[in-house]
Amino acid sequence: MSQHKVVLLLGSNIGDKKKNLQEALEHIKKGGNDILKISEFLTSEPVEFVSSNIFCNIASIIFTHLSPIQLLDFIKSIEVEMGRVNDSKVSGGYADRIIDIDIVKYDELKFTSERLEVPHQKHLFEREFSRILLKDFF
Template identity: 30%
Template sequence: MVYYINIGSNLGNRLMNLTRAVSAIEKKFGWFELSHHIESEPWGFDSKNRFLNVGMAFISEMQPMEVLAALQEIEASINTEKHRNPDGSYKDRVLDIDIMDVEGVSMDTPELTIPHPHLNDRPFFLEPYNELKNLINNNSL
């Protein structure tokens, strides 16, 4: 299955945070494609810190919930703080990894919805996602 994820950071050395995440994901899953980086305003909360995002695609035979758990472990190893306030609202974060879509999978659980419910609402999701889809379709995977 082809997984499409988004990696974002708006604290610290954002590019280094993304690079560390990409490296850890490559080590776990192997082959990958990357989109260009995109800078964006925070979505869902106010902050003076802009996000740097990158889309990533990789192939895995693992089930989506297993991939989610692996990505959450990677996220926690780089970002030791939760990315939500106690009231559930978003806050600044060193790293945030979201599964945007999984080729051939549709699911809706409390932990994971595929495709991501905000895929079409967030330009910092949609632009890298479309770029990755085009790259992969042109490579005939």
């Protein structure tokens, strides 16, 4: 089984945001993934929806044995387990969330499906908070 280098972005804007991010990282680690690097916490305004709840975000580099879709299923299960009730891909819009985990890069793979786009174009090129978090990762 080969290891894949993956960049993740995590965000939370409900409850104890830093604790939520740390808990999500623990779930990722317990799933058999190695966490190589974690950025500092960054607060940001909600993007593409209106909310009075500020986000706390981090970026992380992990090594995983999972395929892109297996990894997506795994991180979605973490979101549900932590109490996330709506997924923006399913609902068609953004809302406050206890945790959000996005796959930004997966090795050098270019992949697009109905559920996943790698690399994640919005995080790499459009969102200011993402560019700040990812600046030391590439």
